[in-house]
Amino acid sequence: MKTLPDFDMVLFGGTGDLAMRKLLPALYQQVRAGTVPQGSRILAAARKPLSREAFLELAETTCRPFLGADYDADTWRAFAARISYFPMDVQAGASYGALGAALGLHPDRVRVFYYSTSPDFFATISDHLGAAGLITEASRVVVEKPLGHDLDSSREINDAVGRHFAERQIFRIDHYLGKEPVQNLLALRFGNVLFEPMWRREWVQDVQITVAEQLGVEGRGDFYEGTGALRDMLQNHLLQLLCIVAMEPPPSSDPDAVRDEKLKVLRSLKPFTPADVAARTVRGQYKAGAVAGAPVAGYVEEPGVAPGSRTETFVAVKAEIETWRWAGVPFFLRTGKRMPEKLAEIVINFRQVPHAIFGEATQGTRSNRLIIRMQPDESMRLHLVAKQPGDAMALHPVHLNLDFSESFRARRLEAYERLLMDAIRGRLTLFVRRDEQEAAWRWVEPILESWAASEDRPKAYTAGSWGPAASSALLSRDGLAWNEED
Ligand code: NAD
Numbered sequence: 001m002k003t004l005p006d007f008d009m010v011l012f013g014g015t016g017d018l019a020m021r022k023l024l025p026a027l028y029q030q031v032r033a034g035t036v037p038q039g040s041r042i043l044a045a046a047r048k049p050l051s052r053e054a055f056l057e058l059a060e061t062t063c064r065p066f067l068g069a070d071y072d073a074d075t076w077r078a079f080a081a082r083i084s085y086f087p088m089d090v091q092a093g094a095s096y097g098a099l100g101a102a103l104g105l106h107p108d109r110v111r112v113f114y115y116s117t118s119p120d121f122f123a124t125i126s127d128h129l130g131a132a133g134l135i136t137e138a139s140r141v142v143v144e145k146p147l148g149h150d151l152d153s154s155r156e157i158n159d160a161v162g163r164h165f166a167e168r169q170i171f172r173i174d175h176y177l178g179k180e181p182v183q184n185l186l187a188l189r190f191g192n193v194l195f196e197p198m199w200r201r202e203w204v205q206d207v208q209i210t211v212a213e214q215l216g217v218e219g220r221g222d223f224y225e226g227t228g229a230l231r232d233m234l235q236n237h238l239l240q241l242l243c244i245v246a247m248e249p250p251p252s253s254d255p256d257a258v259r260d261e262k263l264k265v266l267r268s269l270k271p272f273t274p275a276d277v278a279a280r281t282v283r284g285q286y287k288a289g290a291v292a293g294a295p296v297a298g299y300v301e302e303p304g305v306a307p308g309s310r311t312e313t314f315v316a317v318k319a320e321i322e323t324w325r326w327a328g329v330p331f332f333l334r335t336g337k338r339m340p341e342k343l344a345e346i347v348i349n350f351r352q353v354p355h356a357i358f359g360e361a362t363q364g365t366r367s368n369r370l371i372i373r374m375q376p377d378e379s380m381r382l383h384l385v386a387k388q389p390g391d392a393m394a395l396h397p398v399h400l401n402l403d404f405s406e407s408f409r410a411r412r413l414e415a416y417e418r419l420l421m422d423a424i425r426g427r428l429t430l431f432v433r434r435d436e437q438e439a440a441w442r443w444v445e446p447i448l449e450s451w452a453a454s455e456d457r458p459k460a461y462t463a464g465s466w467g468p469a470a471s472s473a474l475l476s477r478d479g480l481a482w483n484e485e486d
Contacts, residue, residue: 002035003035003037004030004037004421004425005037005425006037006039006109007040007041007109007110007112007424008041008042008043008106008111008112009027009040009041009042009111009420010112010114011024011042011044011114011116012090012113012115012117013045013046013114013115013116014045014055014116015046015047015048015058016117019046019116020059020063020066021063022066022414022416023114023416023420024042024044024059024063025066025067026414026416027042027420028063028067028070028075028076029413029414029417030417030421031078031082032075035421036082040082041082042082042083043083043085043086043099043102043103044084044085045085045086045087045090046087046088047088047090048087049087050085051085052084052085055085056083059083060076060080084102086098086102090124090125090128091124093128093131093132096131099132099134100132100133100134103134107136107137107138108138109136109138110140110424111134111135111138111139112141112423112424113125113129113135113140113142114142115141115143115144119145119147119148122160122161123156123160123161126160126164126165127160127163127164130163130164139165140165140169140170140423141161141169142171142173142420142423143161143172145236146227146232147172147437148441149226149227150441150445150448151438154437154441158434167433168428170431171423172432172433172437173431173432174236174237174240174432175416176237176415177240177244177415177419177430178413178416178417178418178419178422180378180413180415181372181374181378181380182244182372182374183418184372184380184402184403185244185245185346185380188380189249190249200325201325202351203351204348205329205350205352205367205480206329206330206349206475206478206480207331207332207346207349208331208346208482208483209238209242209245209333209334209345209347210333210335210345210483211233211335211343211375212335212339212340212341212342212343213335213336213338213342214292214338214339214341214342215337216296216297216302216337217299217304217313219302220304221299221302221303221304221305222305224305224311224313225304225305225306225309225311227311228313228315229283229313229314229335229337230283230312230315230447231448233315234315234317234333234335235440235441235444238333239440239444240262240432242333243261243262243266245331245346245348246325246331247261247262247264247265248261248264249261253429254429255427255428255429255431255433258429259428263433263435263439265321266439268321268322268323268326270320270321271443272443272447273446274446274450274453277446277447277450278450280317280318280319280474281315281317281447282316282317282467282468282473282474283312283314283315283458284314284315284336284467284470285310285311285312285314285457285458285460286313286314286336286337286338286460286461286462287300287461288463289462289465290464291338291339291340291463296338296463296464299311299313299337299338310451310458311458312451312458313336313337313338314334314335314336314337314458314461314467315336316332316467316470316471317332317334317447318330318474319332319333330478330480332480334482336466339464339465339466339467340464340465340466342375343375344373344374345371345372345375346372347369347370347371347372347483348372349367349369349480349483350368350369351367358395365396366383368384369382369483370382370383371383371483378412379405380401380402381399381400381401382399383399383485384397384399384400385397385398386398418430419431466482
């Protein structure tokens, strides 16, 4: 693996859940892989008044379970030697002095500011970094979701960060773009000639994108009340996945070449009228039930949730793309909490053969399907129909593994690991550009507005089910059904 450039990474929110579960383990893995140059540093900053030793102890005990068998004490020591800790209040300008002194004057050294804190602080942190003169030409900023709760608030955050960082320095992270199967889908589409001719309305019947969680709101009801499934998941992750499936072949893999094509998809999404919202969207909210055999409370019983809350914990949408390639092909998107399984997948359903010559032998077989799975396992499978060996012409569904896990022995990278390295290297391809983000907000806003104006409540679904019955009806009206196969 190629070595990274020398870098300093400032991790605001260094004691938080994201830092401990994803960011520090990702950096550890890179130290373990030998790609992090000796002089590179990780400067963790957070509110807790801890000494460096106490922070390192906390980090080691908290990160270790996420490293599994990859943890070893020697590598951890080598990793920890690069880490310093800055207890500070990010809202107080005076507290940036120690950080500035540690960063020193290194105009050419890569400096990555990772904002792993509440987005309410993004403007303040940027202002203070700017005022303290800490933002150099070689600086980058990585910002976490949620970037706003609608178009206006996302613009405000982008303006605030944009006052100090140029667009080429801003890395808006959407970790679904860093997942191995999503990368593999790009390779499949644009590294082969086989699929491209079929990747269009003539051959694709429908596309389904599902991101299902078993978890509920995990004690964060107050945060979720102001968010809901549409803002939290669909506006960003599911729409980004839709872009990867639907975009035209870009002229190159340059960041703007790829992002221009994604933007065109977002701008081609058929807008929602209020009547469309009623017909093409379903919102749900879980009630008490059982997940993985254990009883769980309903959403409104969760701490921090208002009685009679109308926040959706499930959303399903039928999206349409108004282009020659995709006209008439429905893209069904759904995401929800308290579903029966943790599942993230993209399903491309191809059309039936135009004429069935095998008659009865075709019974029980389905048309071709490509399933790109991100959770619970990472895989890419093409479902075909083959002849069962033997005398009779009996057809049987089979699948071909297209991730070639047998062919490649290399360690698979976690999405955050890949994206952090990309940020350090300055590669923007897998990060969301401002205009993409705004186009996504523009498309979902009429849904939010119609829901807010309506007297209707989200439809109840039992925890542990696949959402309200209306979600199945969204597809059955087109004679279709959600994919249910392994
Ligand atoms: P968290 O609440 O666990 O951690 C917040 C961190 O910010 C802590 O280190 C805390 O010390 C620090 N902090 C808070 N106020 C501060 C202040 N005034 N001065 C200095 N430090 C302060 O949050 P998290 O779950 O780690 O999430 C961080 C960000 O990442 C949020 O924007 C969140 O929406 C986003 N995010 C988190 C996840 C996740 O899996 N946790 C996933 C996607 C996005």
